[in-house]
Amino acid sequence: MNILVCISCVPDTTSKINFKEGNSSFESQGVQFVINPNDEFGLTRAIWLQQKSGAKVTVVTVGDESCDPILRKCLAIGADQALRINIQAKDGFQVASILSTICKDKNYDLIITGRESIDYNGGMVGGILATICGIPYLANCIHLEIDGNEVDLQREIDGGKETLKASLPVVIGSQKGLVEEKDLIIPNMRGIMQARQKPLEVISPNEIKPATEILTFQKPDKKGPVKLVDSDNIDELIKLLENEAKVL
Amino acid sequence: MKILAFIESQDGDVKKTGLEIASYSRSIADARGYELVGVGFNIDNTKILESYGLEKFYNIETKEDNFFNVESYSDSISLIVEKEKATIIIVSSSADGRYLGPILSVKINSAYISNVVGLPTKYDPVQVKCSCFTNKAYNEKKSLKDRVILSLSSNSFGLKEQNKTCEFLKSTYVSSTKSLKVTEVDRLKGEVSIADADIVVSGGRGLKGPENWNLIEDLADVLGAATACSKPVSDMGWRPHREHVGQTGKPVASNLYIAVGVSGAIQHLAGINSSKVKVVINNDPEAPFFKAADYGIVGDAFEVVPKLTEKLKARKL
Numbered sequence: 001m002n003i004l005v006c007i008s009c010v011p012d013t014t015s016k017i018n019f020k021e022g023n024s025s026f027e028s029q030g031v032q033f034v035i036n037p038n039d040e041f042g043l044t045r046a047i048w049l050q051q052k053s054g055a056k057v058t059v060v061t062v063g064d065e066s067c068d069p070i071l072r073k074c075l076a077i078g079a080d081q082a083l084r085i086n087i088q089a090k091d092g093f094q095v096a097s098i099l100s101t102i103c104k105d106k107n108y109d110l111i112i113t114g115r116e117s118i119d120y121n122g123g124m125v126g127g128i129l130a131t132i133c134g135i136p137y138l139a140n141c142i143h144l145e146i147d148g149n150e151v152d153l154q155r156e157i158d159g160g161k162e163t164l165k166a167s168l169p170v171v172i173g174s175q176k177g178l179v180e181e182k183d184l185i186i187p188n189m190r191g192i193m194q195a196r197q198k199p200l201e202v203i204s205p206n207e208i209k210p211a212t213e214i215l216t217f218q219k220p221d222k223k224g225p226v227k228l229v230d231s232d233n234i235d236e237l238i239k240l241l242e243n244e245a246k247v248l
Numbered sequence: 249m250k251i252l253a254f255i256e257s258q259d260g261d262v263k264k265t266g267l268e269i270a271s272y273s274r275s276i277a278d279a280r281g282y283e284l285v286g287v288g289f290n291i292d293n294t295k296i297l298e299s300y301g302l303e304k305f306y307n308i309e310t311k312e313d314n315f316f317n318v319e320s321y322s323d324s325i326s327l328i329v330e331k332e333k334a335t336i337i338i339v340s341s342s343a344d345g346r347y348l349g350p351i352l353s354v355k356i357n358s359a360y361i362s363n364v365v366g367l368p369t370k371y372d373p374v375q376v377k378c379s380c381f382t383n384k385a386y387n388e389k390k391s392l393k394d395r396v397i398l399s400l401s402s403n404s405f406g407l408k409e410q411n412k413t414c415e416f417l418k419s420t421y422v423s424s425t426k427s428l429k430v431t432e433v434d435r436l437k438g439e440v441s442i443a444d445a446d447i448v449v450s451g452g453r454g455l456k457g458p459e460n461w462n463l464i465e466d467l468a469d470v471l472g473a474a475t476a477c478s479k480p481v482s483d484m485g486w487r488p489h490r491e492h493v494g495q496t497g498k499p500v501a502s503n504l505y506i507a508v509g510v511s512g513a514i515q516h517l518a519g520i521n522s523s524k525v526k527v528v529i530n531n532d533p534e535a536p537f538f539k540a541a542d543y544g545i546v547g548d549a550f551e552v553v554p555k556l557t558e559k560l561k562a563r564k565l
């Protein structure tokens with residue numbers, strides 16, 4: 001079985017978000033980049049399939065050479081090989097379209113993308129990629145079991161979950177629940193050493209245009225100070241919520 | 249020109265987000281003089297849509313297909329997009345809306361823009377404000393295609409009634425042949441989901457253990473609120489994962505968010521930032537949450553919360 005895990009390199013969750021060039025682009029100086037958390041849950045699930053049934057796990061990212069350390073980390077976690085499609089994409093549509101070109105070539109049985117990236121939160125790469133390739137997509141995937149060609153799946157929905165069946169190939173949008181936080185693999189020394197020997201191939205992208213363009217960024221307005229209410233005066237809080245905030 | 253609104257329902261009833269989508273779409277239609285067309289599946293109470301400005305509504309019956317099927321739904325909606333020549337399509341930010349949007353965008357060859365938080369600022373091509381970096385920032389995005397799907401962030405526009413005479417029509421359900429099929433749906437009975445809730449009550453590690461969650465549940469009960477929790481609380485198994493909110497959990501965009509014993513880490517705040525009013529109850533006056541909150545009580549949750557619950561109960565009577 002061949003598995004492709006699509007990895008997005010995103011600012012660490014503690015990053016302060018700043019912009020440059022007249023608020024037209026993200027300031028990446030001084031920002032630590034990490035594997036997008038949703039993708040990491042998917043990568044871990046893929047490694048389990050590799051350990052259980054010998055699946056071959058390829059990780060791919062669309063990005064410039066600044067993403068290489070992240071791909072090396074994925075290799076250290078256990079992926080067999082890495083691909084980097086060398087372009088700084090402009091939007092999720094462009095990323096998905098570029099990824100679809102390699103998916104069509106290589107006939108993966110399972111393609112994993114994160115539910116969404118924590119930078120642009122677009123939540124579109126998996127769905128667009130799958131649909132371009134004519135493969136079904138399952139968003140918000142919290143359960144995946146493969147038996148031969150048959151797949152049992154679960155999707156988290158608002159206020160519950162859905163159980164589904166499909167046959168390979170499928171594309172899933174991974175998130176916490178597919179594996180748990182405690183299951184995430186921290187690379188050990190051996191993994192890190194091995195990762196240096198594993199292939200990391202750089203590919204030039206096809207000419208594909210984005211579907212959207214970001215014009216400007218803006219930070220949220222500064223908010224006023226908190227109104228503190230004494231713990232002996234809960235009536236006051238209720239009054240404020242009722243009359244001032246008007247939310248009760 | 250036409251705008252198409254995807255109206256979501258559950259068990260035959262239009263959902264509140266469906267009415268928000270109709271209200272938002274109506275405002276665009278008014279601003280541009282477009283006709284507003286709606287589409288939905290298996291809706292019984294279609295009449296209400298006239299009060300939210302729809303002029304035409306396609307109600308699609310899915311017959312034997314009882315569950316949401318993203319392929320069939322998007323194929324069926326594609327037919328209407330083509331028939332009506334709609335150029336702006338509006339979907340919600342619900343789990344289903346965000347699932348359907350990207351897939352539909354490929355089928356109708358449109359741009360797809362998610363996390364939309366306001367009305368378009370320009371048209372031809374459409375330009376809108378969106379949230380990004382999990383609500384740590386916003387951006388202004390422009391569609392580079394003639395057709396665009398906008399996924400509106402829940403609770404960012406609100407409900408606006410406007411009466412119209414609506415023509416009710418039927419349309420074909422296209423049953424997909426793709427292998428993916430839903431076999432079962434488990435919805436928590438009688439519980440409000442975080443996505444649909446007006447009020448969310450959230451508990452953190454300060455509650456000490458799962459046995460104390462009656463504090464959160466009782467308060468949520470009198471408020472008709474959904475319950476949520478911080479990440480460590482769900483990681484430790486005190487509460488189910490579906491309650492984990494924040495940057496790596498669910499986003500919250502409720503009218504009121506009450507955080508009890510939550511410190512207010514940057515990852516937690518990122519996810520709940522778009523809630524309109526935030527209240528924090530924490531015994532540490534230095535907790536970062538006080539910088540993000542609108543109202544706060546410095547105090548012991550085990551004393552404050554039961555009193556608050558009692559007073560709210562008394563107020564209701």
Ligand SMILES: Cc1cc2nc3c(=O)[nH]c(=O)nc-3n(C[C@H](O)[C@H](O)[C@H](O)COP(=O)(O)OP(=O)(O)OC[C@H]3O[C@@H](n4cnc5c(N)ncnc54)[C@H](O)[C@@H]3O)c2cc1C
Pocket residue numbers: 013037451452453454455477478479480481492493494495496497508509510511512513514515516519529530531532535547548549550
């Ligand atoms: C990659 C990454 C992603 C993350 N994503 C998320 C996320 O999505 N969501 C999230 O929530 N966190 C996330 N976190 C974790 C985050 O950094 C914090 O660790 C977490 O939010 C803290 O949870 P907490 O507030 O419940 O616990 P703590 O930080 O331990 O805070 C407990 C609070 O309770 C107060 N308290 C204690 N006793 C009482 C009492 N009797 N009465 C009142 N108050 C009391 C304390 O003063 C304290 O402020 C993430 C972390 C990382 C590294």
